[in-house]
Amino acid sequence: YKFTAEDFRSSLLQTTYLLRTLPGRAALLSGGIIGRIAREFLQPNEVLDGPSVEATFARKGLCVNAEDGENEYWDDDLTEQEKATICGTYIMYT
Structure with a gap:
């Protein structure tokens, strides 16, 4: 398979969509x-809004246990698939 400019545009569109949503x-x-x-698509001050509802209430993402052993702190995190999409990873089956 020979990658084309259209393949690149498609990858860029996926990355843009992903970065403009929760991840x-x-x-x-x-x-x-x-x-x-991410800084090519978003402004650094966009992190100041804090974790998403998905992280804080649905408890999906990164969890850090407090030293007191009773509390947990949740924040947004990326899946391996999301990281691969942002980096432009692709798989070629042979």
């Missing part, structure tokens, strides 16, 4: 290449 905040907080790519 975008987590991507900005990630740092590294994922954070760098």
Whole structure:
């Protein structure tokens, strides 16, 4: 298979959609290449809104236990698939 400009545009569209939804905040907080790519699409101040409802009430994402052993702190996190999409990873079956 030979990748085309259309394949690149499709990948860029997927990344744009992903970063403009809930995973975008987590991507900005990630740092590294994922954070760098996220900064191309989002403003750094967008992390200031705090964790999403999905993280705080549905308890989906990153969980950090407090030192007191009684409390938990939740924040948005990326799945491996979301990280791969942002980085432009693709799989070629042979």
